[in-house]
Amino acid sequence: MASALAKRLGFTVLHSGLLYRTVAWQVVQQSIDPMDREAVEALCPSLPLETPETTAALHTTEVDHIASIISTYLGVRANLLSVQRALAGNGGVVAEGRDMGTVVFPAADLKFYLDASPTVRAQRRLQQGRGTRERAEVEAAMVNRDNRDHCRAIAPLTAAHDAIIIDSTRLTLETVVETLLKEINRKIY
Numbered sequence: 001m002a003s004a005l006a007k008r009l010g011f012t013v014l015h016s017g018l019l020y021r022t023v024a025w026q027v028v029q030q031s032i033d034p035m036d037r038e039a040v041e042a043l044c045p046s047l048p049l050e051t052p053e054t055t056a057a058l059h060t061t062e063v064d065h066i067a068s069i070i071s072t073y074l075g076v077r078a079n080l081l082s083v084q085r086a087l088a089g090n091g092g093v094v095a096e097g098r099d100m101g102t103v104v105f106p107a108a109d110l111k112f113y114l115d116a117s118p119t120v121r122a123q124r125r126l127q128q129g130r131g132t133r134e135r136a137e138v139e140a141a142m143v144n145r146d147n148r149d150h151c152r153a154i155a156p157l158t159a160a161h162d163a164i165i166i167d168s169t170r171l172t173l174e175t176v177v178e179t180l181l182k183e184i185n186r187k188i189y
Contacts, residue, residue, distance in 0.1 A: 001114065001168075002096035004177045009094065009184070014087050016097030016104065017067070019080050021058040023047065024066035034066045041075030061133070061141075068145055072152050098149055101160035110187050112180060113159035116169040118143050 006013035023040070026032075026047055032039045057063070070076050084104050088095060095104065101111035116124075122139035133141075149157035159165055164183055168176045 001173060001176055001180075002094045004173060005180055006094040008177060008181060009092075011092045011094050014084060014093050014095040014097075016080070016084055016095065016100065018058060019083060020067040020071050020076075021063050023070055023076060023080070024063045025058055027066055027070065028062060034069045037073050037075070040070050041073055041079075044076055044079035064141065068148065071149075072154060074154055077154055098157045099155040101163050102158060103155045106160070110184060111160045111163040112183070113163040113165045114176070115165065115167050118146075120169050 002013050002015065005011075023044060024034070026043060027034050027040055030043065032043060034040060081104060084095070084097075087093070088105065095108070097104065101108060101113065105111075118139045119135075121142055122135050125138055125142070126133075126135055146157065166176065166179060171179070
């Protein structure tokens with residue numbers, strides 16, 4: 001959705017999750033114990049963290065799991081916060097991620113909080129070609145991650161107080177993009 005919206009607006013897209021996945025992938029590549037917070041945090045400043053490429057390596061079960069762990073580390077979050085803000089520094093960005101409107105860009109011109117049922121989100125993830133797991137397994141992993149992210153002390157998953165909330169469970173991608181564009185146009189004009 002973020003990519004489709006950015007394309008329609010002529011903006012760039014910032015997928016914050018890919019930044020966390022890139023760090024997680026480096027943790028795997030460098031054989032760092034993901035539970036060793038200090039080692040993971042020490043790794044971050046040396047990584048070239050431009051907008052990473054979407055590759056199958058970033059969407060493995062192992063990288064998913066490690067990204068979820070390291071996203072709770074204050075040092076990782078602080079490092080990636082500065083990277084995200086630098087990437088969006090000139091504006092013209094659609095930023096997608098779990099804390100974009102509450103932590104990373106709290107003063108953004110417009111914020112959306114998209115939600116959908118776990119079953120539909122799992123189906124969509126599988127349709128994107130992200131792995132070969134069963135839908136029930138993907139759904140269970142999403143529910144577990146959502147629960148962890150809602151309860152974490154640092155940047156919990158929650159809608160910004162001024163976000164426009166959209167339940168996309170029964171909506172197509174195109175319908176969601178059109179809804180977002182209508183809201184953007186309404187805000188601008």
